[in-house]
Amino acid sequence: xxxxxxxxxxxxxxxxxxxxxxxxxxxxxxxxxxxxxxxxxxxxxxxxxxxxxxxxxxxxxxxxxxxxxxxxxxxxxxxxxxxxxxxxxxxxxxxxxxxxxxxxxxxxxxxxxxxxxxxxxxxxxxxxxxxxxxxxxxxxxxxxxxxxxxxxxxxxxxxxxxxxxxxxxxxxxxxxxxxxxxxxxxxxxxxxxxxxxxxxxxxxxxxxxxxxxxxxxxxxxxxxxxxxxxxxxxxxxxxxxxxxxxxxxxxxxxxxxxxxxxxxxxxxxxxxxxxxxxxxxxxxxxxxxxxxxxxxxxxxxxxxxxxxxxxxxxxxxxxxxxxxxxxxxxxxxxxxxxxxxxxxxxxxxxxxxxxxxxxxxxxxxxxxxxxxxxxxxxxxxxxxxxxxx
Numbered sequence: 001x002x003x004x005x006x007x008x009x010x011x012x013x014x015x016x017x018x019x020x021x022x023x024x025x026x027x028x029x030x031x032x033x034x035x036x037x038x039x040x041x042x043x044x045x046x047x048x049x050x051x052x053x054x055x056x057x058x059x060x061x062x063x064x065x066x067x068x069x070x071x072x073x074x075x076x077x078x079x080x081x082x083x084x085x086x087x088x089x090x091x092x093x094x095x096x097x098x099x100x101x102x103x104x105x106x107x108x109x110x111x112x113x114x115x116x117x118x119x120x121x122x123x124x125x126x127x128x129x130x131x132x133x134x135x136x137x138x139x140x141x142x143x144x145x146x147x148x149x150x151x152x153x154x155x156x157x158x159x160x161x162x163x164x165x166x167x168x169x170x171x172x173x174x175x176x177x178x179x180x181x182x183x184x185x186x187x188x189x190x191x192x193x194x195x196x197x198x199x200x201x202x203x204x205x206x207x208x209x210x211x212x213x214x215x216x217x218x219x220x221x222x223x224x225x226x227x228x229x230x231x232x233x234x235x236x237x238x239x240x241x242x243x244x245x246x247x248x249x250x251x252x253x254x255x256x257x258x259x260x261x262x263x264x265x266x267x268x269x270x271x272x273x274x275x276x277x278x279x280x281x282x283x284x285x286x287x288x289x290x291x292x293x294x295x296x297x298x299x300x301x302x303x304x305x306x307x308x309x310x311x312x313x314x315x316x317x318x319x320x321x322x323x324x325x326x327x328x329x330x331x332x333x334x335x336x337x338x339x340x341x342x343x344x345x346x347x348x349x350x351x352x353x354x355x356x357x358x359x360x361x362x363x364x365x366x367x368x369x370x371x372x373x374x375x376x377x378x379x380x381x382x383x384x385x386x387x388x389x
Contacts, residue, residue: 003277004028004088006075006126007096008068009053010035012142012211012269014226016094018218019270020277021064028088030097032074034118035227035234038104044231044376047243047369048214048362056224063222076118081125085133092138092277095126098188102146102179103233103325108387112180119184120191127195138280139203140273141192143185145262145292145336147207149176150329155336158189158205158288178328179383189288196286203285204276208269209262209292212238213355214362216267226266228362231376232325238263238301242356244377245309245317246363247370252378255324257299260334262292265350272341279344290338293348308356312364325379 003020007013008029017027033053039045050056053070061067069088073080075097098119099105105115123141130137148155151174160173172193175186192203214228229235230243241251264272272291281287302319310316324330363370 001025001091001277002028002088004030004084004090004093005096006030006094007098008070009033010096010100011227011229012273013094013096014056014224015216015219015266015270016096016273017060017068018064018222018224019216019274021060021066022218023274027066028069028071028090030071030073030075030084032072034099038099038101039229039231039234042104042231042233042376044229044234044373046227047230047366047373048225048228050225050227059224063224075122075125078125078128081129082133085129089134090137092140092280093126093130094273095123095139095141097122098184099181101234102181103381105179105181106383106386107381109389112386115180116184120187123188123191127192127199127201130201131195131199135199135201136283137202138277139192139201140276141188141203141205143189143205143207144182145207145209145290146179146182147175147177147186147189148173148336149178150260150332150334151176152333155290157290157337157340158207178326193286196284200284202281202283203287204281205286205288206273206276207288207290209264209295210236210238211264211266211269212236212359213266214359216270230370230373232379233381235377237298238305238356239359240377241302241305242359243363243370245305246360246367247374247377249374249377250318250320251302251306252320252322253298253302254322254326254379256330257302257321258297258330259328260295260297260332262290262295262336262338263301264291264293264348265355267349268293271349272346275341275344275346287340289340290336291341292336292338293350295334295336304353305356308353309360312357312360322379325382327383
């Protein structure tokens with residue numbers, strides 16, 4: 001199958017390319033390296049060293065005996081998107097090329113505008129290119145469980161049945177995002193639903209939980225690591241906690257630490273995304289998959305990282321709560337569904353403690369880099385202080 005990965009240089013994109021190559025697919029990738037640039041803007045870098053793209057591509061081809069045909073460009077540029085589709089003629093496309101950080105979107109007006117415009121425009125470009133050049137393509141769009149927020153009811157997969165004033169209907173599950181970034185994902189979902197309604201495009205909209213981890217089974221063999229960010233803007237909670245332990249810092253849950261979110265390992269994230277490709281929706285179907293293994297509180301993750309680090313090193317990191325930079329409910333109900341992936345045959349691979357141990361072991365090989373970046377781990381981006389011009 002000819003598969004196009006938009007955002008192939010990223011945390012998920014680079015890892016996914018390795019899985020798909022191991023499955024025998026022909027891989028095409030596009031990226032403009034905005035994540036590398038944006039991470040530098042906040043004074044950080046990937047803890048696991050990643051070489052320039054030319055070197056990455058050569059090493060990839062040497063190991064997999066299969067090259068990624070790479071295109072450098074911005075998918076928010078419609079001319080670039082159309083050129084991609086005309087040259088590649090993909091059977092399926094993964095859209096992973098959006099600005100992915102909630103804190104980055106909340107730094108100020110510039111970052112909010114950049115996030116809002118680039119994310120929404122890239123998705124509009126994608127559906128128009130698909131409609132005009134390849135209406136039978138399968139679009140797999142990476143969204144987020146953060147679209148739903150934390151409602152006081154169970155979270156269904158995309159849609160729910162309601163009864164109101166004696167009448168029944170099926171409607172999209174209400175969204176209540178908590179950052180400009182998360183709102184762009186909500187708007188993306190609305191736009192994808194509309195594109196499906198008018199053009200009957202085949203779409204899988206993936207509501208992904210928070211991903212953690214340094215490796216998959218392919219990375220273990222190839223040693224072609226993906227990026228791993230630990231700073232307060234680009235590093236997610238569990239990854240950041242592991243880096244704090246390695247750097248000799250306190251582990252710092254935000255606020256009370258009782259916030260609950262859906263999490264899954266990098267291995268399971270890639271397994272799910274591959275499964276979505278292998279078992280596509282019906283022609284003309286818009287499908288929503290909630291993609292996570294389990295949901296945990298932030299406190300539980302902090303405690304587990306501390307315990308696993310003690311098992312490995314003999315040292316027990318301090319857990320120190322800090323003021324929550326975000327505006328979010330810290331005590332809330334949380335019970336999302338994730339049945340559809342299991343119906344497709346998905347089974348989690350993992351063991352949380354084992355996965356955390358792997359992260360810590362890999363980071364210990366880069367302990368000095370973790371220490372060097374400790375100045376950017378603590379929160380500096382506060383939602384209520386987001387600045388304008």
